[in-house]
Amino acid sequence: MSTQPIGIFDSGVGGTSIWREIHALLPNENTLYLADSANAPYGPKGKKTIINLSIKNTEFLLNKNCKLIVVACNTATTNAIDYLRNTYDIPFIGIEPAIKPAALQTKTCAVGILATRGTLSSALFSKTSGLFASNINVVEQHGDGIVELIESGYLFSDEMTALLKQYLQPMMDANIDYLVLGCTHYPYLMPILLELLPKHVKIIDSGEAVAKQTKVVLEKHGLLNSSFLNPKNEFFTNRNPEVMKSLLGDKFDVGYQDF
Numbered sequence: 001m002s003t004q005p006i007g008i009f010d011s012g013v014g015g016t017s018i019w020r021e022i023h024a025l026l027p028n029e030n031t032l033y034l035a036d037s038a039n040a041p042y043g044p045k046g047k048k049t050i051i052n053l054s055i056k057n058t059e060f061l062l063n064k065n066c067k068l069i070v071v072a073c074n075t076a077t078t079n080a081i082d083y084l085r086n087t088y089d090i091p092f093i094g095i096e097p098a099i100k101p102a103a104l105q106t107k108t109c110a111v112g113i114l115a116t117r118g119t120l121s122s123a124l125f126s127k128t129s130g131l132f133a134s135n136i137n138v139v140e141q142h143g144d145g146i147v148e149l150i151e152s153g154y155l156f157s158d159e160m161t162a163l164l165k166q167y168l169q170p171m172m173d174a175n176i177d178y179l180v181l182g183c184t185h186y187p188y189l190m191p192i193l194l195e196l197l198p199k200h201v202k203i204i205d206s207g208e209a210v211a212k213q214t215k216v217v218l219e220k221h222g223l224l225n226s227s228f229l230n231p232k233n234e235f236f237t238n239r240n241p242e243v244m245k246s247l248l249g250d251k252f253d254v255g256y257q258d259f
Contacts, residue, residue, distance in 0.1 A: 007066030012040035014185025015072030037239035043116030078122035097182035112171035115182025
């Protein structure tokens, strides 16, 4: 048993969608979430910069005595997780777009993927897509501007709706029946997406799979917390805490941390 916290980091507030899944599956675990919102989004940044930011985030969480780190960012996973695993003696859980289940379940042989440029251009995404989606039409769309709007507190805005309409139209023209969300910020778009997409289109993300994998790795290393004491869930950001509070609700406090 280990009462040390699970560490989670993202380029911003979006990874709280992953935190929700982990907290739901592992309610006894202490957690510590770090949002590097001052440097969001990671997508347009080069590989070297993304690795350096991921190192900074990792060392912050290690200094807080975290027992496992979830890289709750598609772009950081695809660009930096190999380096992190080879450098630090701690388990890392990564995240990548759920292209596999979409490709295996599509009936129209067409799926859409909405993701950052950094994710769609990565070797890991190319490998996964090639393995499972080579025989179907994958309509890729860079989600330029989405993360910036969410990080600025404009999730439910006219600008966001207009942007999503523009990005979804080519997918609907291709008759997709699955939309894969390839960024942890994007599950917060669900209410808007459900209004804009045809009813038959299923939306999938990686949150539940990441939570299950986190549990598997904790069990493997004997790190599960079986204590029934009230867990401690801490949230830090290096930008405006009110944006994260608006997503988490009043139940949780968000601290500003200059890192």
